[in-house]
Amino acid sequence: MKITAAVVKEKGGSFLLEEMELDQPQPQEVLVRIVATGICHTDMVIRNQQMPAPLPMVLGHEGAGVVEAVGNEVTEVAVGDHVVLTFGYCGKCSSCREGFPTYCEHMLEHNFAGSRPDGSHRIHQHSTPDLHDSFFSQSSFATYAVAHENNTIKVPKDVPLELLGPLGCGIQTGAGAILNSLNVPSGASIAVFGTGAVGLSAIMASRVAGATTIIAVDINDERLALALELGATHTINSKTGNVVEQIQQLTGPGTHFAFDTTGRPEVIRTAVQGLRTHGVCGLVGVTAPDKELSFGPNDIMVAGRTVKGILQGDSVPSIFIPRLIALYQQGQFPFDKLVKFYEFDQINQAAEDSEKGVTIKPVLRIGKV
Ligand SMILES: [Zn+2]
Ligand SMILES: [Zn+2]
Known part of the structure; x- marks a missing residue:
């Protein structure tokens, strides 16, 4: 045809x-x-x-x-x-x-x-x-x-x-990362790096999950304002000051979870450093093949942290997409x-x-x- x-x-x-x-x-x-x-x-x-x-x-x-x-x-x-x-x-x-x-x-x-x-x-x-x-x-x-x-x-x-x-694709990637891959529990804290479609979906899903501290990090104030509207409890414009220090001012020891949508090694490093002990950082950003991440092994091991790669929010689409639609219809997403x-x-x-x-x-x- x-x-x-x-x-x-x-x-x-x-x-x-x-x-x-x-x-x-x-x-x-x-x-x-x-x-x-x-x-x-x-x-x-x-x-x-x-x-x-x-x-x-x-x-x-x-x-x-x-x-x-x-x-x-x-x-x-x-x-x-x-x-x-x-x-x-x-x-x-x-x-x-x-x-x-x-x-x-x-x-x-x-x-x-x-x-x-x-x-x-x-x-x-x-x-x-x-x-x-x-x-x-x-x-x-x-x-x-x-x-x-x-x-x-x-x-x-x-x-x-x-x-x-x-x-x-994009929406299930952000929402699935929170609800499936990281399995963020109620009362948890999370910092979301990048407030494009994937990051904002993660913020909405974090609210659905019952996270009580949801920090949006970006360089775009307009996006950060939308993040607040969609469920973020705090915002950080990463052009202003040290992001890790600002996360610690908000949370004390750092966040339970971090979620990077930027794929930028320096941002991922910040996301990991902003985690509390035993925190988990999820990665979804597409990164050029020649880029590498650098951490001291102690940044991960001594603090018991996890860095986790995530594709498509670990979604089983025939189950997860209808779930997101139900949340949308109830006004939660x-x-x-x-x-x-x-x-x-x-x-x-x-x-x-x-x-x-x-x-x-x-x-x-x-x-x-
Ligand atoms: Zn896509
Ligand atoms: Zn297969």
Whole structure:
């Protein structure tokens, strides 16, 4: 079938809206008419080639839409269902079977290879024989996408579908880190470094978890004000003074938890130094491959601290995404405050606004519900 999709053809290039051909779904795949797709930092990372993935490629990995057709082995969703698309995983390796699909041993093939894991393509364009697709097993900067049943999550129909795509990546990353990975208990203290979509989701989730000291750290006062509105109890502008000292002034010994969304080694070091004994620091920021962290081993060992890597908030998406929607519907997780909508043909403006920090979470409206 004919679709319109946004392709990036070269490093740092614009998104170009072009007509392409999309295959019908294979037996375990689902054809989704895309209603809206969030733009996430990882789309920019690939566009700018800060992480390797083949171009030209149709990006987009926070799709939300309506099921139009299903392969004959699909049992999880049916035609007409509202769905959110999330990351791909095999469902069969030891990590997947242990309940940790975010650490699927075949993560790269399912999300970044630019094709299905078997090397075949879902999207074709005559004039671009080396076109790549299947980004996060979806490539949802498009009017239609084919995803695998595994990464197609049924969602309720009484919630605005155009809002839900970011739950499939950025929002579940921040919220899942708090509620799944760090398992922050009520009464705990936490410092969240970086108040983009992931950090603000972590702040909202920390409030849901019952944390009583939630410190937002950033250099942007406007974002820090929003962090307060969403549940932070304190803010620190890291341009002003020593952050570790300010954390200690607020907490005494330091925080039980720290959460870094920046991927900057010097920020992560601050996050760890601001922990109390036995504190845990979670890391989710994408970091350039040539960067290294430096701690004295005693910073970790003597204080009994833990530094923990986290992907996609350790989410089992079919369980966690509906949980976040229920929290949203009860007013406990107002992630809509992060979202600004753009039309599909404003994708380059949306990307620019995201990179400049003007917009926290851009969402492209692509089709009607
Ligand atoms: Zn797997
Ligand atoms: Zn993402």
